[in-house]
Amino acid sequence: MNKLFSPARSAFVASVWGVMGLLASTGAWAQTAAPTTSNRQADFIVAVVNSEPITNRDVQVLRQRLANEAAARGGNRPDASELTRLALDQLINEKAQMQQAREAGIKIDSEAIDQAELNVAASNQLTREEMHKRLAQDGIALSSFREQLRTQLTLSRLREREIEGRVRVSDLEVEQFLREQLKAQAAQVPAQLNLGMILIAVPENSSEAAVQAFGERAADVARRARAGENFAELAKAVSQATDRGANGGEMGLRPADRYPELFLDATRNLKTGEVSAPVRSAAGFHILKVLERRQANTLLVTQTRARHILLRPSAQMSQAQAVAKLTEVRQAVVSGKADFAAVARQMSQDGSAQQGGDLGWANPGMFVPEFEQVMNRLRPGQVAEPLVSRFGVHLIEVTDRRNAPMSDQEQRTMARNALREKKLDEAYAAWVEDIRGRAYVEMREPPQ
Incomplete structure (x- = not known):
């Protein structure tokens, strides 16, 4: 079963392979087939990035791919104008990044592209040969497919080089993160609570005078317990619960939400060792003592x-x-x-x-x-x-x-990974903005 387990991957590599999985599906790739003659004649430049053009056809292709990806994820699909804006923006960023990758001397060899092909095929339950046939059926040139893989791998390697090595997570940040997570968990996960109980039973159809007498007896027991008399001995002596006070009335450590709401209300403001006033239920009067409160100190x-x-x-x-x-x-x-x-x-x-x-x-x-x-x-x-x-x-x-x-090591690993992912996202966004800001971008005709 080991093959079922998912290998750890960087955020960027994971996102790249996620895109490739979508690209390899028929729906997402069909729109990348070669344009017709009439389309070529109608094509025009919509933007120039450091002297390299982006054509209307480029925007159309990516816009359709983004639409297919949005449909595959479900939910609301962006309107056509928003998809066009997103496609053009992504193409400008990608063009600027590819230019920087060339300046940095990043090259992807054929062996890496071959492995990428195998990964895409496997993620779609196809052999490499079956995938090639699928691409041909959809009118997609293998050279175009491999060039897209080369682009994605180049961008991934550039991002790893420019960003991942710069991101550091300190032990202090890990400790702060864990404290915040434990605080948030405490608000959602009930504390463990152990209560002791003495029951003064009230038989059904008791008269008001009898109920009052039972209540006075319960109040007396509560006073004795609050005065310091041993609660467990009192429970064994006077409790009329089913177990007759066995275990000194102790009900056992359990999640607080497994106790009746009546008990929780009566003990909510009590500290460990304190005893409640008698509370009435259908069974009779209950005297409760908080024996232990335990809030989870691990995630x-x-x-x-x-x-x-x-x-x-x-x-x-x-x-x-x-x-x-x-x-x-x-x-x-x-x-x-x-x-x-x-x-x-x-x-x-x-x-x-x-x-x-x-x-x-x-x-x-x-x-x-x-x-x-x-x-x-x-x-x-x-x-x-x-x-x-x-x-x-x-x-x-x-x-x-x-x-x-979670074990201490598991908690710290989880915290460090979460913080690193967050920092990578922030660093990536800043890096993209920086590259975009340093590029000369000339907008020409609006895409159609």
Whole structure:
């Protein structure tokens, strides 16, 4: 199952490969086919960046690609004028950056482009030869495709050279970040609370006089506890709870939201060791003592436990056949006619098969994105429709989910990565503005 785990990559490299994945899809690439003769005749220069032109055709191509990418992400699609502005702006920035890359002597060799081709093909579940056929079917010259890869790799290498080496995260920044995260978590994650309780029961249909007498008795017990009498001994002696005061009335450390709201209201302003006034419920009068409050002093991470069945397409079984097979398996599992673990042991083509497909507890980011996105949408007990990933066809079931404390090392690594990503984004934005500001940009005719 190791191949499912996602390798760490820089923010810039990740963004480049994300763009390439979109470029490699039919929808995003179809508009890059060579323009017709009439289009060439109508083409014109819309801007010049340090003597290098940007044509109306360049803007049209990128505008369509941005539109396709927005559609693939879902949500509101920018209007045509906004897409045109974004496309022209991106082309100007890209042109200025490519000029700087040439000045810096950055070159991408054929071997790097070959590897990029393989990565794009794999991310789209295609062999390199199948991808070439797809490009040809869409009227896209292989040379144009490889030139786009060269551009993306050049820009990535320039950004890594100009920005990544300059970004530093100090230990002091890590500590401050963790303090802020813990404070934010405390506002969302309930504290752990341990209460002691003494119950003075009030039988049903008790008269007002009887209820008053029980109330006075409860008030007396509360006074004794507040005066310093041992709460646990009082609970054993007088509590009428189901356990008759066993464990000294201690209810156990648990998330505060697992206590009745009545108890939380009565103890909200009490310090550890303090005793509440009697509070009335349908069962009777409760005297409560705060035995322990524990706020989480470590960050929590949502972990998911899942299992899967993996079928790898081959000459004997096509991808479509694998999807159809796992669709049948899902129907059998969901209807109760088959056991997921038993089927996984029998047919899964993955190292987890012997464990019934169990992948163990996983932190966010441990699996490749396409797998994790589907997994994260499932509730425990749900089985997803078959998923096609770069490794084959999966059937995924989530068995459990929990919030688990992160180790000190995990917290510090998370903090340092988050801070570095933020600084990289800020440094990148400033760097783009600087390059744009130093470039001579002449706007010609508005793009159409």
